[in-house]
Amino acid sequence: MSAIGDALRRVGRKLAGAFSTRAESGLLERDPASLRRPEVESDRMLMPATLVWLELLPEYARPTVFCERFPRIVNQFATVWADRKLCKLYFETLMGDDRGGRAGFGPEVRKEIVRLRVFYETTMSDASAEHDFKQRLAATPIGRATVDHHTTTRT
Numbered sequence: 001m002s003a004i005g006d007a008l009r010r011v012g013r014k015l016a017g018a019f020s021t022r023a024e025s026g027l028l029e030r031d032p033a034s035l036r037r038p039e040v041e042s043d044r045m046l047m048p049a050t051l052v053w054l055e056l057l058p059e060y061a062r063p064t065v066f067c068e069r070f071p072r073i074v075n076q077f078a079t080v081w082a083d084r085k086l087c088k089l090y091f092e093t094l095m096g097d098d099r100g101g102r103a104g105f106g107p108e109v110r111k112e113i114v115r116l117r118v119f120y121e122t123t124m125s126d127a128s129a130e131h132d133f134k135q136r137l138a139a140t141p142i143g144r145a146t147v148d149h150h151t152t153t154r155t
Contacts, residue, residue, distance in 0.1 A: 053078035
């Protein structure tokens with residue numbers, strides 16, 4: 001019994017040391033924004049493909065305040081929307097705090113994200129819905145250019 005107690009104490013000391021080292025190094029106190037990649041101009045505006053994606057959404061599901069305040073994130077949604085696994089993961093990552101210290105979204109944006117997520121889960125729930133969305137996207141000029149680009153880069 002004593003050997004187990006000693007082992008637990010050693011593990012406890014190692015864990016305490018690891019956490020105090022992180023705190024001393026400043027990792028726990030770092031501003032989450034400092035962990036992001038450097039901002040580029042396209043992070044501050046909605047990309048043409050994102051505008052097409054927004055047009056494909058029903059009006060009630062379009063995240064207007066979210067688009068105004070966080071175009072970089074909305075651009076990413078437009079990119080992953082047709083991939084059910086990636087989009088679900090992006091929703092989870094966005095609504096969780098895996099880096100610590102995030103301020104989170106205000107109530108207006110949060111409401112739009114929840115509405116968008118509900119719409120996504122009810123309309124993109126299977127492979128046929130995903131396929132239908134990809135076909136509708138491909139029917140647009142930007143969607144055709146995207147499909148053509150992917151086709152030419154893969155051959």
